[in-house]
Amino acid sequence: MIYRAAFPLLGVLATITLWEALSVLNAGSFVIAGPVDVALWLRANASLVGHASAATLSAAFWGFVWGNLAAGAIAILVIVLPRTERFISFAALVIFCLPIVATGPILRVLYGTGTGPQITLAALAVYYTTYLALVVGLRAVPTGWTDLVHLYGRGPLTILRVVRARACAPYLLAGLQIAAPAAVLGAMVGEFTGAERGLGVLTLRAMAGLDVVATWSIAVVAATVSILAYLGIGALSRLRGEGPPVLILSTGSPGARDPFLRRMVEAIGITLLLLLIWQVAMDAFGLSQFFAKRPGDVLTYLGDPVARNTLLGALWETLIWTVPGYAAGLVLGAGLAAALTLLPGTAGLIMPLAVMFRSVPIITTAPLLVLALGRGATGTITIVAIMIFFPSFVACLHGLAQTPGQVRDVFASYGASRLRLLVSAQIPAMLPAFFASARMAVPAALLAVTTTEWLATGRGIGALMALTSSTSDYNMLWSAVVAVALVAVAAYLLVERAERWILSSYAAEQLA
Amino acid sequence: MHNNDMATHDIIASGLSKSFGGASPVDALAPVDITFHAGQTTALVGPSGCGKSTLLRLIAGLETPTKGTVMIGDETPRDLAHRGGIGMAFQDASLLPWRSVHGNIALALQLARQPFDAAAIDDLIALVGLEGFADARPAALSGGMRQRAAIARCLVTSPELILLDEPFGAVDELTRARLGSELPPLWRARGTTAILVTHSIAEAVTLSDRVIVLSPRPASVIADIAVEGRTTADIENGMDAVSRTLAAAA
Numbered sequence A: 001m002i003y004r005a006a007f008p009l010l011g012v013l014a015t016i017t018l019w020e021a022l023s024v025l026n027a028g029s030f031v032i033a034g035p036v037d038v039a040l041w042l043r044a045n046a047s048l049v050g051h052a053s054a055a056t057l058s059a060a061f062w063g064f065v066w067g068n069l070a071a072g073a074i075a076i077l078v079i080v081l082p083r084t085e086r087f088i089s090f091a092a093l094v095i096f097c098l099p100i101v102a103t104g105p106i107l108r109v110l111y112g113t114g115t116g117p118q119i120t121l122a123a124l125a126v127y128y129t130t131y132l133a134l135v136v137g138l139r140a141v142p143t144g145w146t147d148l149v150h151l152y153g154r155g156p157l158t159i160l161r162v163v164r165a166r167a168c169a170p171y172l173l174a175g176l177q178i179a180a181p182a183a184v185l186g187a188m189v190g191e192f193t194g195a196e197r198g199l200g201v202l203t204l205r206a207m208a209g210l211d212v213v214a215t216w217s218i219a220v221v222a223a224t225v226s227i228l229a230y231l232g233i234g235a236l237s238r239l240r241g242e243g244p245p246v247l248i249l250s251t252g253s254p255g256a257r258d259p260f261l262r263r264m265v266e267a268i269g270i271t272l273l274l275l276l277i278w279q280v281a282m283d284a285f286g287l288s289q290f291f292a293k294r295p296g297d298v299l300t301y302l303g304d305p306v307a308r309n310t311l312l313g314a315l316w317e318t319l320i321w322t323v324p325g326y327a328a329g330l331v332l333g334a335g336l337a338a339a340l341t342l343l344p345g346t347a348g349l350i351m352p353l354a355v356m357f358r359s360v361p362i363i364t365t366a367p368l369l370v371l372a373l374g375r376g377a378t379g380t381i382t383i384v385a386i387m388i389f390f391p392s393f394v395a396c397l398h399g400l401a402q403t404p405g406q407v408r409d410v411f412a413s414y415g416a417s418r419l420r421l422l423v424s425a426q427i428p429a430m431l432p433a434f435f436a437s438a439r440m441a442v443p444a445a446l447l448a449v450t451t452t453e454w455l456a457t458g459r460g461i462g463a464l465m466a467l468t469s470s471t472s473d474y475n476m477l478w479s480a481v482v483a484v485a486l487v488a489v490a491a492y493l494l495v496e497r498a499e500r501w502i503l504s505s506y507a508a509e510q511l512a
Numbered sequence B: 001m002h003n004n005d006m007a008t009h010d011i012i013a014s015g016l017s018k019s020f021g022g023a024s025p026v027d028a029l030a031p032v033d034i035t036f037h038a039g040q041t042t043a044l045v046g047p048s049g050c051g052k053s054t055l056l057r058l059i060a061g062l063e064t065p066t067k068g069t070v071m072i073g074d075e076t077p078r079d080l081a082h083r084g085g086i087g088m089a090f091q092d093a094s095l096l097p098w099r100s101v102h103g104n105i106a107l108a109l110q111l112a113r114q115p116f117d118a119a120a121i122d123d124l125i126a127l128v129g130l131e132g133f134a135d136a137r138p139a140a141l142s143g144g145m146r147q148r149a150a151i152a153r154c155l156v157t158s159p160e161l162i163l164l165d166e167p168f169g170a171v172d173e174l175t176r177a178r179l180g181s182e183l184p185p186l187w188r189a190r191g192t193t194a195i196l197v198t199h200s201i202a203e204a205v206t207l208s209d210r211v212i213v214l215s216p217r218p219a220s221v222i223a224d225i226a227v228e229g230r231t232t233a234d235i236e237n238g239m240d241a242v243s244r245t246l247a248a249a250a
Helices: A004-027 A035-044 A047-082 A082-097 A100-111 A116-138 A143-151 A155-167 A169-192 A199-208 A214-239 A259-282 A296-301 A305-341 A346-358 A362-373 A375-402 A404-415 A417-458 A460-470 A474-506 B054-058 B077-082 B101-111 B118-127 B144-156 B173-182 B184-189 B201-206 B232-249
Strands: B012-021 B028-034 B041-045 B069-073 B084-088 B163-165 B194-198 B210-214 B221-226
Touching: A004 A035, A004 A346, A035 A047, A035 A214, A047 A082, A047 A116, A047 A169, A047 A199, A047 A214, A047 B173, A082 A116, A082 A259, A082 A417, A082 A474, A100 A417, A100 A474, A116 A155, A143 B054, A143 B084, A143 B101, A143 B221, A155 B101, A169 A199, A169 A214, A169 A362, A169 B077, A199 A214, A199 A362, A199 B163, A214 A346, A214 B194, A259 A296, A296 A305, A305 A346, A305 A375, A305 A417, A305 A460, A305 A474, A346 A375, A362 A375, A362 A417, A375 A417, A404 A417, A417 A460, A417 A474, A460 A474, A460 B101, B012 B054, B041 B054, B041 B184, B041 B201, B054 B077, B054 B084, B054 B118, B054 B163, B054 B194, B069 B077, B077 B084, B077 B144, B077 B163, B084 B144, B084 B201, B101 B118, B101 B144, B101 B173, B118 B144, B144 B163, B144 B173, B144 B184, B173 B184, B173 B201, B194 B201, B210 B232
Parallel strands: B041 B194, B041 B210, B084 B163, B163 B194
Antiparallel strands: B012 B028, B012 B069, B210 B221
8 A cells, every 4th residue: 555655656756767867868969858957947947937837827727717617507507408408518519629729819819918818728728628527427316316306396406406516526526637737738828829927938938949958847847737736636526535536438429329310410500500609709799800700701711722722731731640649649548558457456556647647738748749759740649649648548447447346257257367358348348438538539639739730840730820820811710720620520529420339339338 | 293194195096107218119007097095005016127116106206197197185296296295215215425314314304395303303313223323424324224214214204105116125134124014103103105116025015004916017907905914814815815916917
């Protein structure tokens, strides 16, 4: 037990040692700054970093608050009025899929100076995971509990107040835990768009000055802040005696069992409704047509073959590196999780480290990896893969552990090997968790790749969005937003389709 | 709240049936006509999946009948439910894990909009033999203790009608026998009408004044057996009669 408790600490120490060794070996390559250099830099710049961290944390905090309040409001709406779910879930997904690399600059124009964009992006980065966690949690109520309330002639609002609100607490905390690092990421992207202070501003400055030590130091601070936010909420949930956070499996889209054609018609209907809301919202707030483009503007603009080809070319450039990174991250995550179950004991030890690394925002690691691996395919694919790897690894380890004890006993009673148990029982039990992470990994992969392109590689649709926002080519910027969101939503629905198809034979109970 | 002169209304199910599913519905309950007499305890027995629980849920107002009605006097089950007139104990106790025994029992008063009555709750806790466990969470209780807490919860609103859906299903045989002898007097003494669903012929006969035997799905009444008294001979005669009917139906 002591060994187990000490392991994360030992892991951190080992990581730091390895990091220092690598930096010494690569001295003079201007790629890695070691922990000693980082510590010295941080001591020299303590006040600067302190103020920047305070600014970022403040924006992240308010984004966290607003984003989670919004998530709570729409989750409650969905539970009380189930008919709204299809629209709300789809709209929430579409908004979550908007590339923050482009929405950031647009928000900057809307808000002007100040902390508005940071807070809004932080809110946008957190609300979806909290929403999903809340919907799953609010529904995770045995029928006996709802029957009890109905038995006394009380309705859905009483069930919400007396039963669901309390029953969803562990799910909410699990969702908030994932949301906390995401808020830091959102705030930093907001700062990239032209804030006065914050860790994002320092990152940009360090990268522009090719200051490797500063880049690493700020990355370490941002990563530490995110990990602490993650661990802090984890500690809060243990304090409440909720036990370890529940793995949030899918809810999947409602109505996913309906015939394909019907779902398509419905998706088109909901899309048209969203476009209408987009148009009406822009008009209602009287936003300038110059930077606040309407659906019609994008359609007209993309009617021009030159613009269309530029957009599609950039999108293609992005996707050919995203797909391999996405696939590699998922396969490595699931593969390593499966391999670790063959070595009993190791999974429980590596889990805390993996959980910690999962909460390191991509913003902080992307510049470092590009420094190390270059601006080509290797760097980008690696970043996407790493971004996908940790969540899918953690989810798959949870999933593998879900194999019922009695099933294990049956295998043991026949003297089956560990490998046989893994292939025939544990991997099928892992599939729901695997697919839940595969689905959530779609927007994450696009976020990782567009951020990397924007910050570092200068190619693909991420760079196109960065370029057009700096040249005020808002037609192209909005078109890119629409294109990325469409690709993300389509890929998400495609993964969900595959999930339904495979789970229907391996885990039918998950599709209830 | 301990009034012994309950409104004495029979529960009358007329032409009551239930089917589930849209395009190709499954009949859970064929049309049945049953009168449950006020103040009596009636057991429903029948093969697994025959629709006993569906019938109970229809009487509780938790399901809407496909056809037919359930009336208690001039009230529907939902009218009765709305004023806290129905208590129900579920197969899995369905206690809220974050509330204590006391809190779970108090919940029924809260839901039924009845005034909080700590003394009455304590009396019931003592009555079901859970003294000293008022502040315990369900996770700290055995299966039998949870069922007793659930029964206390179902009695706290002084309902006219209590519905017991295999309340001792998750309890070991010894506890089951003890609960079976200890608990029915609690509601009999109050003149409460009780309807019990069970798999166990012994339990049905021991606990009730009358046993209704249902056929395999869709359920219909195939026998209606009165248990004449509480002597061992009465119980044995009752069990013989129920067993013979079930064997003949199978």
